[in-house]
Amino acid sequence: MKQAPFLALHQVSRRFANGVQALQQVDLQAARGEFVSLLGPSGCGKSTVLRLLAGLDAPSSGSVQRPADDVGYVFQEPTLMPWATVADNVRLPLRLRRAPRAQADAAVRSALAAVGLDGFAQALPRELSGGMKMRASIARALVTRPSLLLLDEPFAALDEITRFKLNQDLLALWQRDAFTAVFVTHSVFEAVFLSQRIVVMGARPGRVVAEVVVDAPYPRLPAFRSSPAFIGWCAEVSQAMEQASEAAL
Structure with a gap:
């Protein structure tokens, strides 16, 4: 029997009171203990997805499956x-x-x-x-x-050396504690380094336009960033991003 996903968005749309359609029929799943990154242009609803998974917002239509209360949230700023x-x-x-x-x-x-x-x-x-x-x-x-950790571009404002180090430290914590991670980023390189799976979202109204599986083993050492496999995955994700942008024009 196929195991039920740990968290999921089923045909989720979100329209705000000001009329902005942030998400449109988003389907997204993650298994227990999986590391998933959300990648896409600014304003495509990545942070809205996190808020729905955290229970801080509710969909206009569709359904959200999430842990009842065991959720950690890391914002863009340390707050x-x-x-x-x-x-x-x-x-x-x-x-x-x-x-x-x-x-x-x-x-x-x-x-x-x-x-x-x-x-x-x-x-x-x-x-x-x-x-x-x-x-x-x-x-x-x-x-x-927590069993679920949501991270909304936590390293975007940091210098590259610090960002690389925190990427490695985050993966070490994920491997130690086996939580499910959903990580929002604008960086293709960061997404490929961290993730088991990358979900590419299209421009607003946000929707899933592609998924890329990164099946490199862990731990991922700094040398992984210069490997042919890493470069190939970055090219695949970049192509998916480009196609998503072209489709929105």
Whole structure:
């Protein structure tokens, strides 16, 4: 018997109150533990898909299958509370769940160690670099050990070296915790490096126009980025993006 998907959008459309049609009949599925990237032009509804999967928005038509509450969300900006320490920022989801203090403290320590910030628990956000702020944001999303992690272009504003390092660290966390990841990006290279499957969306109204499976093994080391296989997948995804753009003209 075929296993049911862990999360899915079935013929989902989303029209906002101002009349903008953000999504049109989107079908999207992901298996438990899969790493999927959403790629497409600005305004094609990638972030709207994440909001639907997080339960922060509802479709105008169609249906959304998602975990009831076990979801972590990493936004484009770190969105840290500037007056709170790194530890207190990471602890926030546990405070909202009223987790016991000892349990929360242990979870925060574990999350900070996992992202390489165990020496910065008492630092304030203004004392961190851009990459460290994003690490804190990822730790906050992972502190509850979610089964689904949604990431909305988390590394777009970072320099290339920091971005590459965080790509590798994110994959290490994904392999360790076996969560399902849905990652939004504009970068073909980032999508190919991270993903098992890349979903290409067309211009608004957003819809799925292509899917590319990247069946390279993990862990994916830096040398993968210069391999013929990587270059071939990047070319395939770029061609799908180009065809999607041409279809929208």
